[in-house]
Amino acid sequence: MCNIIPLPVLYQPSLGYFPLTTETRIQFDESNAWNAAFLRNLLSPATGIGLHSSPADLPVEGAIRLHLDATLARLGQEGYRLEVRPGGVDLAACTTAGVFYGFQTLRQLLPVEIEERSPAQANWHIPCLLIEDWPRFPWRGFMLDEGRYFHGRDTVLQLLDLMALHKLNVFHWHLTEDQGWRIAVKKYPRLVEIGSHRPGTYRSMFSSRHDGCPHGGYYTREELREIVAYAAARHITIMPEIEMPGHSLAALAAYPEFSCTGGPFSVATRFGIFADIYCAGKEATFSFLQDVLSEVLEIFPSPFIHIGGDEAPKKRWKACPDCQRRIRKEGLKNEEALQTWFTNRIAAWLESRGRRLVGWNQVLGKGLAQGAVVQYWLGDLQEVSAALKHERRQFVMSAYLDTYLDHGYNLMPLSRAYRYEPLPAGLDPEEQSCILGVEFPLWTEWVPSRARLDYQAFPRLTAMAETAWTPAGKKELADFHRRLEPFLRRLELLGVRPASLSEVEPGWLRKKLGVFTIPLPQRKTAPPAP
Numbered sequence: 001m002c003n004i005i006p007l008p009v010l011y012q013p014s015l016g017y018f019p020l021t022t023e024t025r026i027q028f029d030e031s032n033a034w035n036a037a038f039l040r041n042l043l044s045p046a047t048g049i050g051l052h053s054s055p056a057d058l059p060v061e062g063a064i065r066l067h068l069d070a071t072l073a074r075l076g077q078e079g080y081r082l083e084v085r086p087g088g089v090d091l092a093a094c095t096t097a098g099v100f101y102g103f104q105t106l107r108q109l110l111p112v113e114i115e116e117r118s119p120a121q122a123n124w125h126i127p128c129l130l131i132e133d134w135p136r137f138p139w140r141g142f143m144l145d146e147g148r149y150f151h152g153r154d155t156v157l158q159l160l161d162l163m164a165l166h167k168l169n170v171f172h173w174h175l176t177e178d179q180g181w182r183i184a185v186k187k188y189p190r191l192v193e194i195g196s197h198r199p200g201t202y203r204s205m206f207s208s209r210h211d212g213c214p215h216g217g218y219y220t221r222e223e224l225r226e227i228v229a230y231a232a233a234r235h236i237t238i239m240p241e242i243e244m245p246g247h248s249l250a251a252l253a254a255y256p257e258f259s260c261t262g263g264p265f266s267v268a269t270r271f272g273i274f275a276d277i278y279c280a281g282k283e284a285t286f287s288f289l290q291d292v293l294s295e296v297l298e299i300f301p302s303p304f305i306h307i308g309g310d311e312a313p314k315k316r317w318k319a320c321p322d323c324q325r326r327i328r329k330e331g332l333k334n335e336e337a338l339q340t341w342f343t344n345r346i347a348a349w350l351e352s353r354g355r356r357l358v359g360w361n362q363v364l365g366k367g368l369a370q371g372a373v374v375q376y377w378l379g380d381l382q383e384v385s386a387a388l389k390h391e392r393r394q395f396v397m398s399a400y401l402d403t404y405l406d407h408g409y410n411l412m413p414l415s416r417a418y419r420y421e422p423l424p425a426g427l428d429p430e431e432q433s434c435i436l437g438v439e440f441p442l443w444t445e446w447v448p449s450r451a452r453l454d455y456q457a458f459p460r461l462t463a464m465a466e467t468a469w470t471p472a473g474k475k476e477l478a479d480f481h482r483r484l485e486p487f488l489r490r491l492e493l494l495g496v497r498p499a500s501l502s503e504v505e506p507g508w509l510r511k512k513l514g515v516f517t518i519p520l521p522q523r524k525t526a527p528p529a530p
Contacts, residue, residue, distance in 0.1 A: 004108045005462060005487045006167055006469035008133040016086045020124040025063045026053035031096055032066040034233065039066070039103050048119030064089040066099050079134030082106060084126050097235040101167050105131060112486055115493035139396055139437025140468035141170035142461060147177025149444040150217030151453065156227055162496065164234040166465035171231055172306060172439055174241045178249035178268035179445070182218045187291050188255065192218040195250035195267060202270035210269040224299045239302045239358065244289060245278040245342055246312030252276055258285045260320035271445040273311045280342045281322025290349055297353060304373065305350055309343055309359035340365035347372050358396070375439065381424050388431040397422035398439045403464065405442040405456050414504040418463035418477055440464045451497055458491060458498035459484060
């Protein structure tokens with residue numbers, strides 16, 4: 001019985017087992033040396049078996065063989081073929097990424113104790129089977145907002161490992177916000193000296209004052225480079241988000257001259273939408289943004305750079321002489337057209353450096369640069385369908401009520417997360433191909449700790465990862481619930497504190513679905529306070 005998450009495309013069990021013993025060897029071709037070392041470091045600590053690895057072109061009995069096979073291009077660039085026989089394991093793909101995803105599956109064929117970091121008592125054998133597998137979407141993303149709460153290097157590295165287990169491949173890193181600026185920029189040191197700290201946080205949307213607890217933090221260039229390399233080794237692209245023109249109060253608190261009014265400003269202590277945004281009329285604003293982005297491009301090799309673009313009020317632009325002068329000079333209709341002009345200017349600058357702009361779907365105005373990718377989160381899906389049909393615009397889908405991990409489980413229970421279908425109805429195959437994939441955002445205004453982060457993200461991110469990887473026709477909620485039981489144990493051994501199964505679905509819905517009948521470890525303490 002298959003217990004793998006995400007569910008593979010083709011799964012054919014057969015009789016017998018392959019045992020892991022002191023004689024087991026990991027064989028690899030030249031391209032898979034790093035994969036072999038990773039797999040050895042994954043298996044050896046838990047089994048207590050000092051697995052040997054060695055380069056080899058020809059298979060030998062009793063070995064786990066990792067190799068490239070050009071004929072498996074039929075499975076795509078991230079697909080793999082895994083065959084387990086009593087005499088050996090053969091894991092092949094046309095790329096090293098495919099091999100990497102293959103042993104994320106292989107680890108789930110072993111007892112969950114494989115995730116422990118010290119030898120455990122277990123029957124170390126792998127069931128015989130054949131798996132051929134490939135992802136539904138090329139873009140399988142998780143977004144972490146650190147503009148509002150800074151979580152730090154260790155948490156991010158652990159999240160990248162969890163993304164790899166879930167076969168997710170894009171880490172959308174939201175690094176700037178009204179409430180905090182998290183990336184050191186050499187040319188503008190006040191961005192972190194001033195913009196990375198706030199004196200407190202409003203604990204709810206209805207609070208009248210902040211809590212008086214200072215919060216801050218930022219990443220040095222060295223830390224960012226380390227994290228980018230760590231992600232790349234796990235075939236994860238880190239896409240940074242540098243917000244513009246809105247959600248920019250932390251930057252304007254440090255450099256108010258790039259606003260319409262000149263300030264002064266303070267780093268925001270509450271959640272919301274703020275009137276003060278970057279001035280689109282001043283050339284100095286674009287010099288500043290291009291300087292910042294130049295340093296961002298030095299650190300992040302991602303082909304995609306996210307600029308936000310959402311929730312940018314036009315009140316200041318309407319009253320700003322510089323912005324009004326820009327509108328007249330460029331022959332623009334109004335302030336909404338000015339934002340499209342702003343976005344296109346940044347898009348052209350990025351394109352000249354081999355990068356593509358990504359923005360939330362508020363950037364989708366008339367005349368938006370053709371190369372810009374739009375991330376849908378809120379609004380009329382007909383606008384998405386129209387852009388797909390008439391422009392062949394590329395999209396990433398992140399519907400607000402179905403993918404936002406900061407929602408409470410009463411609003412977005414696990415079943416809703418699992419049932420999300422990212423493709424709008426009525427698209428032909430060519431239009432469907434313009435949907436690059438799906439992404440699951442976690443906004444952190446009320447996620448101040450790692451415990452709360454785990455609680456909000458898991459197990460919903462596990463459900464969403466299956467949507468990103470597994471063909472829609474193979475998904476089935478009851479079967480997912482069955483496979484989730486051992487997977488949750490695996491997460492707990494990796495140090496994750498997911499929401500308990502009694503919390504992820506309303507009681508009436510659990511009864512209706514007939515799920516969660518297997519007793520599982522429940523949270524021993526109350527959910528961490530937001």
